[in-house]
Amino acid sequence: MRYPTLLLAISLVCGCASTYEQVDVTAPSAKLLHGNSIMIATPSDGSYEAKAYSGSGSMTAAAVNAAFAPYSDKISVSAECQDIECLKNQSTPVDYFVVPEILHWEDRNTEWSGKKDKLEVKLSVIDAADGTTLATTIISGKSKWATFGGDHPQDLLPEPLKKYVESLY
Secondary structure, three states: OHHHHHHHHHHHHHOOOOEEEEEEEEOOOOOOOOOOOEEEEOOOOOEEOOEEOOOHHHHHHHHHHHHHHHHOOOEEEEOOOOOHHHHHOOOOOOOEEEEEEEEEEEOOOHHHHOOOOEEEEEEEEEEOOOOOEEEEEEEEEEOOOOOOOOOOHHHHOHHHHHHHHHHHO
């Protein structure tokens, strides 16, 4: 009787935490400077199979903005730019461009289906002066199993973004 109870307790504890993974595509070449200006692109909305998630691009840009906010007061989010070429054509001079790209966005009814929400975002930081890529990473996350109806893919963004941006400074 102890073993089934122990297995149930372990599965409940494991099901109550979201999981994250970060894979650096381009390792940071140097630390970013505090206070430098940043322009963030707004990625295209994410999708899964045939379902598009309206507003997911702006939610991602807002989460990236929040992650960089402790390090600079000079941050702008470009709603019309989705890539580096568009950012380069902006008239506002900045020090860094940040280009998020949604690779996977899956919002599930986890509490009913048992299928977790999933997210994968690529984040590139580019030196605006010479166009070199300073760092690129892919952050992925899966929601906890016991969501009680409150989790969505955008809820998976703040924690890993905060840790990654912190590592850049």
